[in-house]
Amino acid sequence: MTDGAASEETRAMGQSILTVDLGALAENWRRLSTRARGAECAAVVKANAYGLGIGPVAQALFDVGCRTFFVAHLGEGEILRRVLRDSAPEPRIFILNGLAPASARFYVESQLIPILGSLPEIAEWAEFCASDGVAHPAGLHIDTGMNRLGLAARDLKLARALSNSFTPVLAMSHFISAEDISAPTNRLQIERFEQACAQLPPMPASLCNSSGLFLEDAPFLDLCRPGYALYGGNPTPGSDNPMRRVVGLSSLVLQVRDVAAGETAGYNARWTAPSRRRLATINLGYADGFPRSGSEGLIAAEVFAAGHYCPIVGRISMDLSIIDVSETGPLRRGDRVEILGPNISIDGLAAESGTIGYEILTRLGARFRREYIYGAEPPPETPTDAPASEEANPSA
């Protein structure tokens, strides 16, 4: 460095570190793929691969054998197409949010497949295909209970007629409560989906997200679309997590201080020391995706430091949090504490913060140093020229 800026290594000294174990990710895909029996196992990598970085994540999934990907937006699809531009055979990329108005040609240019979720979208795609003289592929989203996206039963007849102008390659629907194995809606949605498919031209069908794969008599059909479980989230809440841990997050102790009984800590003096306590300030706050609600409930969220669980005290602030380290071993400036890792799961932190693990993942901060590791898994044999992480990982 000649411009006087700190080197990356120096800056890293003050950053929280997010580790993503691509070996564990690959193993999770293999497990889900095995679980799906004969069905194809795709991967949902929307929202920058649930916050973990679409470049390295998609490449690792492709290398382990994944050939179909789902993102939410056209822009995400364009990034993913660039990420996987040299991958052969060319992977399929579906756009879950469907066809954005007046953008059909961009889908075709980047070979992205919209999942059409309403009659206006279907009409627009059909018209584009007719004027282009090519029956481009599209998926069809069937609503079976979410009332969010998807064709209603009354739309199917017209959808079928319009689908003559394009190539329908996937019919899909989405569970509303698959994580609750006893929810009666699971069976109901399966039945509705079967009825809808019977009214459409024959094409591959897909219903299961992560939790759907773990339902009794799970409807694997032709293709499964897991996201959360790939990233180590528990698809079976209430039971042991069948997935391997992918994410680790450690933050830095900035200082340690002793406070006397009766002293307060943090904004608005929401916490008062009940006795003499030792506090540590860490470089993690709500701007990093550490949910502020973790300090607002009756029971505070915890971090893991020097072999002990340490509760947050006072309010989580934008860039900092305070933890009670009175019971831990010696802790000093520059030590790291575990926010997510072997002792604190995504689902655990979410439960303590009144949210779901999906939200924890997708809000992971932009100020972290991100390290992609291969855990116990050896890296893939053929070194693929992985895309530059800058381009591939917009939030890095």
Ligand SMILES: *Cc1c(COP(=O)(O)O)cnc(C)c1O
């Ligand atoms: C996000 C999403 C998925 C993946 O769900 P997970 O619960 O993360 O496995 C699958 N299908 C659709 C339509 C989605 O929006």
